[in-house]
Amino acid sequence: MNLAITDVRLTPILVADPPLLNTQGVHQPYTPRLVVEVVTADGVTGVGETYGDTKYLELARPFAERLKGRPVSDLNGLFTLADQVAVDASRVENAVDVGGLRGVQTADKLRLSVVSAFEVACLDALGKALGLPVHALLGGKVRDAVEYSAYLFYKWASHPDGVTCEKDDWGAAVDPAGVVEQARRFTERYGFTSFKLKGGVFPPDEEIAAVRALAEAFPGHPLRLDPNGAWSLQTSLKVARELGDVLEYLEDPTLGTPAMAEVAERTGVPLATNMCVTTFAEIKEAFTAGAVQVVLSDHHYWGGLRNTQQLAAVCRTFGVGVSMHSNTHLGISLAAMTHVAATVPDLHHACDSHYPWQSEDVLTERLAFEGGRVTVSDAPGLGVELDRERLAVLHRRWLDDDGALRDRDDAAAMRVADPEWVTPSMPRW
Ligand SMILES: O=C([O-])C(=O)C[C@H](O)[C@@H](O)C(=O)[O-]
Ligand SMILES: [Mg+2]
Structure with a gap:
């Protein structure tokens, strides 16, 4: 069994989202996600998913480069590799309300948000290679x-x-x-x-x-x-x-x-x-x-x-x-x-x-x-199968976008309905 990663595919997509309201505004009609695939020398593919905004893509790309040749079983090594990926200081923000909804945005947290998709993809590939569900690997x-x-x-x-x-x-x-x-x-x-x-x-x-x-x-x-x-x-x-x-x-x-x-x-x-x-x-x-x-x-x-x-x-x-x-x-x-x-x-x-x-x-x-x-699936890996045609369609939507939807912006979506809207300062009430 050869578990070495020979190929990594990153596919940013835009996914339909209803007009869900939150304190910052409203969801945009399409939201970015990133689908990660790792392929082993034996031809086994594992999949993972994470946030698809630009700040994550710009970390995922150099991270993916470093993965080739490493075994999908080296999960601890993913964190060591992530430390080598530089995070643009302008992305880092220690305020809890940054982006509004998920707490602080430290360099480490940004890296971890990317590592997680690769960890899941590696576990999926490892599980498929061994004939074991991900929960068994955990x-x-x-x-x-x-x-x-x-x-x-x-x-x-x-x-x-x-x-x-x-x-x-x-x-x-x-x-x-x-x-x-x-x-x-x-x-x-x-x-x-x-x-x-x-x-x-x-x-x-x-x-x-x-x-x-x-x-x-x-x-x-x-x-x-x-x-x-x-x-x-x-x-x-x-x-x-x-x-x-x-x-x-x-x-x-x-x-x-x-x-x-x-x-x-x-x-x-x-x-x-x-x-x-x-x-x-x-x-x-x-x-x-x-x-x-x-x-x-x-x-x-x-x-x-x-x-x-x-x-x-x-x-x-x-x-x-x-x-x-x-x-x-x-x-x-x-x-x-x-x-x-x-x-x-x-x-x-x-x-x-x-x-x-x-x-x-x-x-x-x-x-x-x-x-x-x-x-809980007992099939090998995550127990899911990628629909390549659907992935291609949603990726095409991302490619065709002029950039307006590639970064989640609930306030911008709200301004379409209410041009006066500004992200409320906290506390709002
Ligand atoms: O529990 C939460 O805070 C969330 O689910 C954050 C999300 O971003 C949610 O507010 C949303 O989708 O608008
Ligand atoms: Mg919450």
Whole structure:
């Protein structure tokens, strides 16, 4: 068996995305992703997926050059190689609200966001070469299916008139009734029983009313609200007190570890995060201060599936829960998330996934949610197959784009509907 990497393919694509609202603006009609393929000397191909914005592509290209000749089994070596790739200082930003939604943007985090796609691709190739599923390479599954939650968004019925886009059939959701209707569709289509509402879009009282409406429509079901740090400390305290009886957790109500710690201490409502703890360096301060009770791991920016397992071990040590964050992603990443989630013993919360919002994929067969769960594949590797024709179509869209869509910009998309729009300064309320 020759596991040496002989070829690496990087395919940036643009994927259709509905007009989902968040505190920064609205999703653009197409969003960038990067599909990574590694090919071994024996002709085995492994696939991975990550963010496709320019700042990631400019790291992925030199990284890919360094991979040739190395075995797909050398997963630790990926991190050593990544350290050799220079990150443009203008990309680095230590503020938690940079880009708004995923915490700090350190050089390391940018590198890890790229490494993760290669790690997944290497694991996929290694698994195929050995005839083993990825979860087995990670130590073995402790569950046969992974539970996901319905990721509810305020949304418009369609992108603004005149914008080239794919239509979606979800309808609008801009008030409590619309949110409940969307939740019903999620349960009908996928069987989800937990609900997360992306907040920070409307004044907090409106979002409180939406969560109350969900609690009434789905009594006893786990509910979460995530305004991406859009609230002041005072507003966070108020919302936590008003919704504490129905929330499974409140996600990133406010920015920064000290404010999160104060909300947690003064309200007792569990707080989850994909903003204030997004790197290993942030763990000590946040856990010591009791700022977060659940870390939402994202294998893309934590540096892959094995780093996610390490994060889970640290969380377990501190009695902090762990679950999964999601950004717009395709089936390759859903498969990767499912494999790693299957190996984490203390996964007590349904994971997030944007996948139901993506009508397009690069797989020959979409992954299915049944009863809100994805079955853990026992096929070799990730258990997914790339649809080369679809990949080519979505890549063609990327090639044809004039650059306007190659970097996610929710504020720019919002300005199409509202020319006066500027990204709100935080806290917004
Ligand atoms: O939980 C989160 O914060 C996210 O999922 C971040 C995403 O970027 C979300 O806000 C979105 O897709 O608009
Ligand atoms: Mg979040």
